[in-house]
Amino acid sequence: MxxxxxxxxxxxxxxxxxxxxxxxxxxxxxxxxxxxxxxxxxxxxxxxxxxxxxxxxxxxxxxxxxxxxxxxxxxxxxxxxxxxxxxxxxxxxxxxxxxxxxxxxxxxxxxxxxxxxxxxxxxxxxxxxxxIPAHTWHSNSRFKWKSHHFDIQGNWELMIENLMDLSHLPYIHANTIGGNPALHFGVKTNSSREGNLVRVSRYMPNSEPPPTYRAAKNFAGKVDRWQEIEFQPVLIRINTGACDAGTGAYEGPRDHGFSMIGFHGITPETETTTHYFWSVATDAVTEGVPEQIFQQTAETFREDQEVLELQQLRISADPDRPLLDIASDVGSRQARQVLRRLMKAERDPDLVAA
Amino acid sequence: MxxxxxxxxxxxxxxxxxxxxxxxxxxxxxxxxxxxxxxxxxxxxxxxxxxxxxxxxxxxxxxxxxxxxxxxxxxxxxxxxxxxxxxxxxxxxxxxxxxxxxxxxxxxxxxxxxxxxxxxxxxxxxxxxxxIPAHTWHSNSRFKWKSHHFDIQGNWELMIENLMDLSHLPYIHANTIGGNPALHFGVKTNSSREGNLVRVSRYMPNSEPPPTYRAAKNFAGKVDRWQEIEFQPVLIRINTGACDAGTGAYEGPRDHGFSMIGFHGITPETETTTHYFWSVATDAVTEGVPEQIFQQTAETFREDQEVLELQQLRISADPDRPLLDIASDVGSRQARQVLRRLMKAERDPDLVAA
Amino acid sequence: MxxxxxxxxxxxxxxxxxxxxxxxxxxxxxxxxxxxxxxxxxxxxxxxxxxxxxxxxxxxxxxxxxxxxxxxxxxxxxxxxxxxxxxxxxxxxxxxxxxxxxxxxxxxxxxxxxxxxxxxxxxxxxxxxxxIPAHTWHSNSRFKWKSHHFDIQGNWELMIENLMDLSHLPYIHANTIGGNPALHFGVKTNSSREGNLVRVSRYMPNSEPPPTYRAAKNFAGKVDRWQEIEFQPVLIRINTGACDAGTGAYEGPRDHGFSMIGFHGITPETETTTHYFWSVATDAVTEGVPEQIFQQTAETFREDQEVLELQQLRISADPDRPLLDIASDVGSRQARQVLRRLMKAERDPDLVAA
The missing domain is CATH 2.102.10.10 (Rieske [2Fe-2S] iron-sulphur domain)
Incomplete structure (x- = not known):
């Protein structure tokens, strides 16, 4: 092989x-x-x-x-x-x-x-x-979840880039989950790598809960929010949510808060098309809430799909032309490095041994 | 040229x-x-x-x-x-x-x-x-016939293979003319070659007439059935039918029985598309019978078309990959040999003289 | 560059x-x-x-x-x-x-x-x-004009050929502006070149005004007609019209007659597709007349589009195969020579200096 x-x-x-x-x-x-x-x-x-x-x-x-x-x-x-x-x-x-x-x-x-x-x-x-990576939220009785399969007319690595850099939220998703650009860019992004895992996280302690959060959970006032992204070849998990401020969101269990766990299985179909198998699970299970989350998430991901497919048009027209990296690409760059190293090793078995 | x-x-x-x-x-x-x-x-x-x-x-x-x-x-x-x-x-x-x-x-x-x-x-x-091959059934007053033109999104040789090996009947045409697999595979297939002609025949003496045969002709009881396929570059005739058992179906004229003569003109359009000009003629001319035969035949050939087009998808994706021959391919293999020899001779005129 | x-x-x-x-x-x-x-x-x-x-x-x-x-x-x-x-x-x-x-x-x-x-x-x-070429008819208050943008599935040079040789009128436009072939071929075509400009003209002095001309203008009797085509890289202007016979149509101002000024901006999109930005201006501004001219012109140009797209199909199938020139190609041949010389010079800067 x-x-x-x-x-x-x-x-x-x-x-x-x-x-x-x-x-x-x-x-x-x-x-x-x-x-x-x-x-x-x-x-x-x-x-x-x-x-x-x-x-x-x-x-x-x-x-x-x-x-x-x-x-x-x-x-x-x-x-x-x-x-x-x-x-x-x-x-x-x-x-x-x-x-x-x-x-x-x-x-x-x-x-x-x-x-x-x-x-x-x-x-x-x-x-x-x-x-095989485990994803236990699919069998966790505290959560409700729903699965989808999108056919993306774009290369699989574009999908990874999209998910590893959420700074696109205020632009692509301005009409859905985006919100104010200033809020998004005022928060420090942490990025780390451990073997083939890449983690990107952003924390917003003591902040106002956004409208969707309020709708999902009865927060007392301000909240401690988190956005945690984890990449491994080739899937991404995105854990977002919030607990009432000062109740331990960043230290321990978050069962008293509101969590959404996105699972993103990214499987290349061809060089320019991708199977996108995704699910979203939530512990906000009040009647009507999960359904609303599922629907909003699907709308949001369709917006991403449109972007990926337009990118692919331009890239296919001139595939070797370089692209410019910016500061927010740190997470996707690390994921790409993991993939490049594994793909290179696969083609040259001597490198695997070394 | x-x-x-x-x-x-x-x-x-x-x-x-x-x-x-x-x-x-x-x-x-x-x-x-x-x-x-x-x-x-x-x-x-x-x-x-x-x-x-x-x-x-x-x-x-x-x-x-x-x-x-x-x-x-x-x-x-x-x-x-x-x-x-x-x-x-x-x-x-x-x-x-x-x-x-x-x-x-x-x-x-x-x-x-x-x-x-x-x-x-x-x-x-x-x-x-x-x-130019003659096809006199089109002007034989004892027969009624009807013509069609199908555009097939598949290579012309796939069409030949399809028609030279009727062992696909119980699978592709299970819902139309197929019938019981066991019946089809219990009959010996004869194959012979004479110059550029390839003949495949199967005989079912003293057998039960299938429902379509009964509908076409008032058989007394059991029948002597035949299936005769004749290939020449690049058309195929398929003669199927039956006479009352023991009335000379395999020796002489079959005018007292039931015959269907399929004409299959196979003309390449491109490497991956084919003009399929076909007719079916029958001497069962009781009112309503020919029309039913014409309609059933067209339905059956549309089923073949679907198969050919799916084959072509896989073959186009990896054209040089070999395929496995099985026992029932004997007729189509002979037809392919005739074609290969003629095509080779055409490209190297010295071989034509030899 | x-x-x-x-x-x-x-x-x-x-x-x-x-x-x-x-x-x-x-x-x-x-x-x-x-x-x-x-x-x-x-x-x-x-x-x-x-x-x-x-x-x-x-x-x-x-x-x-x-x-x-x-x-x-x-x-x-x-x-x-x-x-x-x-x-x-x-x-x-x-x-x-x-x-x-x-x-x-x-x-x-x-x-x-x-x-x-x-x-x-x-x-x-x-x-x-x-x-930048001027086109003052767009701001001339004596004229009414209308603009269009057609996407042509054909090479840009096919568009030039079409417009430089109006001998196609009686065939392609038989049902619109075409008219009698004999009339078109009985008129001498003049062609000249001046730097990067190519001019083709045909004059029909003392001739019957065609129905569309009569509808546009109240001519006394016979007219002096003109058809003047001017090419420069890469646009074409076509000036057609008539004045009452003997009133100076070929010498001086034509304000007393009827004029239609076609502007044809031809911009390659790809090697096989073309942006066609065209307008037609007329000084026959009686109510209803310009609208009718605009509509007839658009219908006519859609007929040309169909031809160009069919030509492209055949040319794409065998791009290097030569084509035969005939007498009426003189104008388009000159336009092509201008373009070939400029394109060659652009690729070899030494030729520009020479």
Whole structure:
């Protein structure tokens, strides 16, 4: 695999667990066609419930297996009836008795965890399920959450940049969650890196709660607010919220406050398109409040999508032209450095050992 | 011409009669724009009734002649009024008296026969009308028939493969003409080659007639069924039907039985798109029966079209990747060998002599 | 700049004033995104009324500035709030105090004159406002005029060819302004060149006024008609009209007759698409007459657009294939020679000096 990657342009990180979908969107006997890292994949769930990911191209005449049907524990190609098991091995060719060992399609490790389907697009030997990032908010009964899947016509790294630098809020989201630019730029941004994790945080102690916060929670007066962003390849978590001022928001548990946990799974589809699997969870569960948060968040992310797609138009027209970094890019620059280092190591295995 | 072909990718067989359309679709004074083997062609019929095929690009300023009008025995370009005769020679330039000999567009031999328009896209010197395949069912008064033209977003050889291997019937056409897989795979398939002809046949003696057969003909009981496929570059005939068991279906005339004759003219438009000119003729002419057959057949072929177009998506994404042959591919493999040999000979004239 | 041009294909003339739009379409605080010569440009007008043209790509993250907003005398990027003045200099970066000198976008000279916005896409050092062509009919109170902007899916030189050779009138415009072919071809066409100007004229003394002329003006009987076409890089003026026969149409002022002045600004968008900014002015100002002229002209030009777009299809399919010139091409051939000489000189500065 590493060799195959080296021959291609260094556009993707292959040896990595990526979000491939939401488990709830794939019922028993169902299948979904999706492209990840330029490779067409069929994700299906057998009738007994096991999810699997195979190359979406029958080895016989290249028909997408996603055009076929799940039958028991196999997926059957709709053209001449070849049947493949969850490991991609052909177990039936209707017109003949003997099945050659070459009758198989590529299998991608797929794991269901925390309501998410995680796929490994790289060297199968290196796939280690224990490295799959946990996201326990999806099973935390104190929270309500909702998931989405956006198809973005833009490169995956643009999505990372967008989320790592929230200084765009007062401009892109002026009509939704943005608010006053002065407020946003008056707060110090902290940034740190630890291995492949990058953290960016901003704290607004003893500040006025914004209208959406008031609507979600009955605050006594001023609040201690936080915005905490955490990147790892290739997802981002954004934890925002507030507690009544002086009640320990920055030291310990925040259960008495208001939290929103954004999960952002960023999976390249092609060099210029991206699967954006996101959820938002909140502990403000008063009737009507979560629904309002979910809806506002979706509107906000559609605004981001529009920006990313316009950026991509300009970048595709002149891909090698340099861009200017500004002060607020510190977080996205660190995330990009993590990715560049991992991608370089992947293409040159000697660097991995070193 | 052979030299010009050699410089291109070996994607097409040029020196061959192809179906260009149905004669009935081209009335006197009418013209149709179509691309064959990557070359834009205007087919028109003069007011006296003669069909002609010219390059669809005026030699003056490249406007498609198909945008122009047929006037008497000529086609006139709509931009500056140049007029071309059926041989592609310019016979009028409004603004000047002298017409230079270079004022002409390429002419393609075009012959109308058996209700079909046949075009020769290769070396004009090699065009021989006597080699045009006959299809007499179109003028056989015992038969009723109907013609169609489908535009397929798939390579022409995929269409051949589809028709040469009917083992796909129980899968693609499960809801139309497919039926039980076991029935289809229990029958021996015979295959043979004779020059550039490839024949595949399957016989089901003393078998139950399927529902569509019963509807078409008043069979006494069991029947002797046949499926006979014949390929030649580049068309396929499929003769299917049945006679009452033991009444000579496999030896002699089948006039007392039920026959359907499919004609499949397969003409490349580009490397990835195909003109599919097909007809189906039947001798079951009881009122309502032919119409039902025509409609069912069209539905069935639309199912094939969908498959071909999905195959093409995967093949275009990775054109050089090999595919796996299975037992039922014997007929299509032979057809492909015939084509490969002819295409190779066309590009290397020394091989033609040998 | 000259060096940058030389590295590209010689598709455009860069050092030239091009029409970029109509001044009336750009109100204070408004902005328009347009591509000229393959370069994305935002044209905006500040709140005080000054028009400006900048590269439509923020230097920070490549978002089109046309997605942003005009605020006072600046345009602000909608992503992170960078603000640029009319010269393309960044004057504000919200998240930081210091603005690096590299924080700027390319500025294109833009001048508003005769109701037109003129842009210079080439070497800024060579831009000379005194070379902007005048078009005084837009401010002549004897005339009424109307402007349009068509997006043509065809190369800019096809547009020039179309307008320099009106022998296409009886064919393309048979149903609008065309009329009898014999009439058009019975008139001698004069052509001359003077520096970068090319003039084509046709005179029809003592001829019957066509119906549209009669409708516009109360002619006594026969008229002296004229058709005068003038090309300069890269616009064309077409002056057509008539006076009562023998009243001096060919010698002096034509104020007593009927005139239509067509202005045709031809600005390449890409190699295969063109901005066509045109107006038509007339001194036949009786109520209802100008409106009818404007409408007929627009219909006529839509017919030309259809032709150009079909030509482009064929030319794109085989761009290097030669085309045949005919007698009526004399004017367009001269215009092409002017352009070829200027484009060659631009790419090889030594030729400019010579």
């Amino acid at each position: 590493a060799g195959a990657v080296a021959a291609k342009a260094p556009e993707f990180l292959y040896n990595n667990w990526y979000v491939a979908g939401w488990g709830a969107d794939l019922g028993p006997g169902e299948r979904i066609a999706r492209t990840f890292l330029n490779q067409p994949v069929v994700i299906f769930r057998t009738e007994s419930g096991q999810p699997s990911a195979l190359e979406d191209r029958c080895c016989h005449r290249a028909l997408p297996l996603s055009f076929g049907t799940v039958d028991g524990e196999r997926i059957r190609c709709s053209y001449h009836g070849l049947e493949f098991n969850v490991a991609g091995k052909c177990e039936k060719i209707p017109a003949q008795d003997k099945i050659p060992p070459t009758a198989c399609v590529r299998h991608y490790p797929l794991v269901e965890r925390d309501s998410l389907l995680w796929i490994w697009m790289g060297d199968v030997e290196l796939a280690n399920e224990s490295e | 052979a030299g010009a072909v050699a410089a291109k990718a070996p994607e097409f067989l040029y020196n061959n009669w192809y179906v260009a359309g149905w004669g009935a679709d081209l009335g006197p004074g009418e013209r149709i724009a179509r691309t064959f083997l990557n070359q834009p062609v205007v087919i028109f019929r003069t007011e006296s009734g003669q069909p002609s095929a010219l390059e669809d690009r005026c030699c003056h300023r490249a406007l498609p002649l198909s945008f122009g009008t047929v006037d008497g025995e000529r086609i006139r370009c709509s931009y500056h009024g140049l007029e071309f005769n059926v041989a592609g020679k310019c016979e009028k330039i409004p603004a000047q008296d002298k017409i230079p000999p270079t004022a002409c567009v390429r002419h393609y031999p075009l012959v109308e026969r058996d209700s079909l328009l046949w075009i020769w896209m290769g070396d004009v010197e090699l065009a021989n009308e006597s080699e | 000259a060096g940058a041009v030389a590295a590209k294909a010689p598709e455009f003339l860069y050092n030239n004033w091009y029409v970029a739009g109509w001044g009336a379409d750009l109100g204070p605080g408004e902005r328009i995104a347009r591509t000229f010569l393959n370069q994305p440009v935002v044209i905006f007008r500040t709140e005080s009324g000054q028009p400006s043209a900048l590269e439509d790509r923020c230097c920070h993250r490549a978002l089109p500035l046309s997605f942003g907003t005009v605020d006072g005398e600046r345009i602000r990027c909608s992503y992170h709030g960078l603000e640029f003045n009319v010269a393309g200099k960044c004057e504000k970066i919200p998240a930081q105090d210091k603005i690096p000198p590299t924080a700027c976008v390319r500025h294109y000279p833009l001048v508003e004159r005769d109701s037109l916005l003129w842009i210079w896409m080439g070497d800024v050092e060579l831009a000379n406002e005194s070379e």
